[in-house]
Amino acid sequence: MTNEEIKTYITAHASEATFDETGEWLTILIESNHLKSLAAVLRGQPMQLDFLFCLTCVDFKTHLTMVYHLTSSSNRNINIVLKANVNSADPIIETVSDLWRTAEFLEREVFEMFGVDFLHHPDLRRLILEEDFKGFPLRKDFDDPINMIKL
Amino acid sequence: MYTETEIIKDNTDLGPDGELVVNMGPQHPATHGVLHLVVTLNGETIKKIEPHLGYIHRSIEKMCESLTYRQFIYVTSRMDYLSSHINNTACALLVEKGMQIEVPERAKVVRTILNELTRIASHELWIGAMAMDLGAFTPFFYAFREREMITDIMEDTCGARLTMNYIVPGGLMYDIHPDFQTKVKAFVKQFKEKVTEYEDLVTGNVIFQSRTKGVGVLTAEDAISYGCTGPVARASGVRCDIRKIDPYDAYDRVEFDEVIETAGDSFARYMVRVKEMNQSIRIIEQLIDQIPEGDFVGKTKNVLKLAKGEFYQRVETARGELGVYIVSEGATTPHRIKFRSPGFSNLSVLDHIAKGSKIGDLMATMGTLDLVIPDIDR
Numbered sequence: 001m002t003n004e005e006i007k008t009y010i011t012a013h014a015s016e017a018t019f020d021e022t023g024e025w026l027t028i029l030i031e032s033n034h035l036k037s038l039a040a041v042l043r044g045q046p047m048q049l050d051f052l053f054c055l056t057c058v059d060f061k062t063h064l065t066m067v068y069h070l071t072s073s074s075n076r077n078i079n080i081v082l083k084a085n086v087n088s089a090d091p092i093i094e095t096v097s098d099l100w101r102t103a104e105f106l107e108r109e110v111f112e113m114f115g116v117d118f119l120h121h122p123d124l125r126r127l128i129l130e131e132d133f134k135g136f137p138l139r140k141d142f143d144d145p146i147n148m149i150k151l
Numbered sequence: 152m153y154t155e156t157e158i159i160k161d162n163t164d165l166g167p168d169g170e171l172v173v174n175m176g177p178q179h180p181a182t183h184g185v186l187h188l189v190v191t192l193n194g195e196t197i198k199k200i201e202p203h204l205g206y207i208h209r210s211i212e213k214m215c216e217s218l219t220y221r222q223f224i225y226v227t228s229r230m231d232y233l234s235s236h237i238n239n240t241a242c243a244l245l246v247e248k249g250m251q252i253e254v255p256e257r258a259k260v261v262r263t264i265l266n267e268l269t270r271i272a273s274h275e276l277w278i279g280a281m282a283m284d285l286g287a288f289t290p291f292f293y294a295f296r297e298r299e300m301i302t303d304i305m306e307d308t309c310g311a312r313l314t315m316n317y318i319v320p321g322g323l324m325y326d327i328h329p330d331f332q333t334k335v336k337a338f339v340k341q342f343k344e345k346v347t348e349y350e351d352l353v354t355g356n357v358i359f360q361s362r363t364k365g366v367g368v369l370t371a372e373d374a375i376s377y378g379c380t381g382p383v384a385r386a387s388g389v390r391c392d393i394r395k396i397d398p399y400d401a402y403d404r405v406e407f408d409e410v411i412e413t414a415g416d417s418f419a420r421y422m423v424r425v426k427e428m429n430q431s432i433r434i435i436e437q438l439i440d441q442i443p444e445g446d447f448v449g450k451t452k453n454v455l456k457l458a459k460g461e462f463y464q465r466v467e468t469a470r471g472e473l474g475v476y477i478v479s480e481g482a483t484t485p486h487r488i489k490f491r492s493p494g495f496s497n498l499s500v501l502d503h504i505a506k507g508s509k510i511g512d513l514m515a516t517m518g519t520l521d522l523v524i525p526d527i528d529r
Contacts, residue, residue, distance in 0.1 A: 023461050050375050054463075056489040058478050069463065069476070069491075073375045073389060076396045081461075102378030105499040128205035128528060138213055138487075147217075 001047075001078065009047070014038045025069075025079040032066070035084040036094035039068070042080065043099045048072050049080060052100035055107065057114045059140045064091050064114060086116060088139075095121040113138040169193060173510075177206050181284040181514050184524030188501075188517075195509045200502040208528040215488045220246050220320060220455040223488070228314035230490060231526035233273040234468040236265045239318040241475045244399055245464035246320035249457040249479070255446045258322030260438050263401040264335065265308075265317070267431040271342070272301040273469035274424045281421070281518045282353055285362055290352050297345060300338045304331065320455060322448035335439050339432055349425065363417035367504045367516030370415060377503065378496035381471025382427065383520055386412045386419035393467040405437045420519040456483055470494055470521055494526040 001009075003026050010017050014034055020027040030038050042049045054069035068082040086093050095118040097104040107118045108127040115136040118124055126133075135142050171192045177185040185206035191199040211230060215223040224242045228235035240262055247254055279294030302312040307328040309317035317324050328334075353359055369379070374387040384391045392409040394402045410426040412419035457479040465474045471493030478487040497520045505516045 024463060027461075052378060053380075053465075053472065054474050054476055054489065054491040056476065056487075058487045067476075069474070073391070076391075100378070101373070101376040101503075102496050102499060105495065127202075128208050130205070137210055144213075 006047075006078075006080070010038070010041070013041045023081065025081050027081040027083060029083050029085075032084040032086045032093045035066070035082070036096065039082065039096050039099055042070060042082070047078075048074060049078070050100075051076075052096070052102055052106075055096075055103055055110070057110045057116055057138075059088070059114065059138065061140050062088070064088055064116065066093055066110075066116065068096070091116040092119060093117075094119050097121055112136070115139070170198060175513075181518065182522070182524070183280055184522070186522060186524050186527075190510065190513070192510060195511070197505050197508055197510055197513065200505055200513075202498055202501065204528050206528070207525050211529045212488050212490065216485060219483045220457060220485075223485070224319065225314075225316050227490070228316050229525060230492065230529055231468055231470060231473070231494065231523050232313055233276060233523055234269050234470065234473075235314050235316070236262075236269040236318060237466055237468040238473060239316060240266060240400070241464055241466040241473050243318050243320045244466065245462050245475050245477060246455060246457065248464060249460075249462045249477070250320075250451075250455060252321050252451055253449045254322050255449055256443045257445045258447050258449070259400045260442050261323060261327055261447070262318055263405070264435055264438050264442075265305075265315075266400070267434045268301050268304065268335070268338075270431050270469045271428050272298050274428050275301075277424060277469075277521050278349060278353065278421075282359070284514045284518045285359060287353070287356070287359065290349065293345070293348055293352065297338070297342055300334075300341065304334050304338065307331065307334065319448070321451040322446070324448075326447045327442075332439055332442065335435060339435060339439070342428075342432060346425075346429065354422070354425065360418060362512070363421060363515050363519070364414075366417045366508065366512045367519065368414075368416045369500060369504050373500065373503060374415070377500040379471070379500055380493050380496065381467070381469070381521075382410075382420055382423040383471065383497050383500075385410060386423045387415035388413040391472065393465050393472055397465060399464075399466060401438060402434075405434045407431075407434050417515045417519040420521075424521075454483060456481065457485070465491075468493060470523065470526065471497060490529055492526045492529060494522050494524075498522055498527055 007019055018029045049070040049072050051071045051073045053071060056067050058065045063085045066084045070080045072078050095107055107121055110116050111124055112126045112129050173190045173192055175188040175190055176182045177187040187203040189201040211226050214226055224239050227238040227242050230238055275294040275298040279291035282290035306312050308331055309315040369387045371387045371389050374384040374389050380391050388411055395409050407430045410423050412423050459479055459481040462477045465472050473493055474491030476489040477485045480486040505513055
């Protein structure tokens with residue numbers, strides 16, 4: 001599938017999706033409440049993007065952006081970046097851990113590092129940080145009292 | 152003498168269905184690092200495994216946001232410390248891709264040789280440690296004999312035995328040691344003679360086979376769904392070698408086979424690593440006499456600045472696919488950096504494949520996943 005074919009296919013299923021081709025791979029931007037349905041479309045036939053190789057979040061100060069890097073195990077040349085903006089004050093997004101099991105751990109990491117709440121996640125607990133840790137360390141407004149680099 | 156232990160028979164200590172919760176780690180000889188597993192048992196059968204991470208979490212991703220594009224490479228050597236060359240390569244390649252820096256041919260070839268030597272060293276250590284976890288002590292010494300030769304080569308050329316920090320954006324930090332080629336050839340010669348010893352000691356061992364065959368079976372679908380990469384996924388028949396999919400450095404001009412096994416059990420994962428070492432030797436043999444003369448580092452600006460945008464670079468480490476994702480705002484430091492570490496995804500599958508097996512098999516299952524804890528915690 002070429003990028004143009006992918007774009008037509010996605011527009012047919014999610015008309016509100018926008019595209020960005022400036023990067024190395026085709027980037028799809030979608031509103032956070034439509035993310036789950038688009039993710040299911042990408043996971044299913046004929047796209048079959050069954051390999052979620054990177055899931056992370058980026059803090060742009062005004063908002064947070066969830067970033068999903070997807071590829072297909074049968075054709076690793078297709079790489080798609082799926083993005084959804086969530087607001088910083090009350091970030092909520094639907095989980096994708098039922099589509100890609102690897103998301104279960106990755107979303108737990110994003111949950112504790114950025115404070116993003118994943119709806120319908122099977123086991124949303126802290127994975128790396130201690131229970132009594134306050135704040136979301138990977139957010140831009142987090143400042144560690146003991147910053148080893150700025151010392 | 153044993154009357155005191157009978158207190159365990161008291162049902163109040165056990166969970167609702169006679170469950171027993173055992174803490175494995177963070178100080179456990181077989182986890183080779185500070186991994187803490189909370190294992191729920193029913194008798195000897197594993198019902199659930201919950202990994203508790205963070206004992207060696209240094210928040211490398213946050214640290215890198217304050218470091219320049221020349222500095223952040225040194226931190227990545229401390230992630231997967233057994234593949235530090237390959238981690239450095241990933242970061243250097245990303246900066247080179249972002250800034251369109253030409254890398255001299257000499258640097259490309261040397262990088263590829265060093266990456267493959269690192270892979271062999273990592274697999275050697277794994278084989279020794281894995282056999283030791285299963286009760287065989289001797290293979291450890293055999294494996295370290297050859298690994299020592301590699302660390303000596305690294306020490307000559309890079310000045311360090313573990314955290315090399317030798318690969319920088321643009322090429323190499325300095326030129327290779329004059330004895331580099333002779334020493335690598337001596338290593339290749341010795342390794343080819345001695346690799347049969349591992350096979351005799353471990354592969355054909357009846358005890359080793361009965362402890363690993365059919366243990367911790369991972370299907371191809373699950374390997375893909377859990378994001379497994381590297382030898383773990385290839386043992387389940389998933390083609391995922393980044394060196395083939397997206398060749399970098401000199402991998403596009405060498406011939407090697409992507410090792411695939413289909414059984415998906417612990418023994419298959421062992422076989423993939425043994426065969427991979429032979430493929431690495433094949434790559435080194437093709438390149439060691441072909442190191443071109445010339446510069447070892449390309450021309451770069453003093454201050455590196457990545458253009459505004461997003462960059463992703465993936466490489467194949469000894470454990471699987473390492474991804475570096477950088478969001479740049481055009482400054483000298485990254486706005487956000489994410490390391491997609493292979494160990495993290497490989498660990499997430501542990502609960503799934505060990506469930507229902509006996510606790511004695513957990514060592515074999517966990518050992519063959521080849522977990523490096525600093526790589527998981529970052």
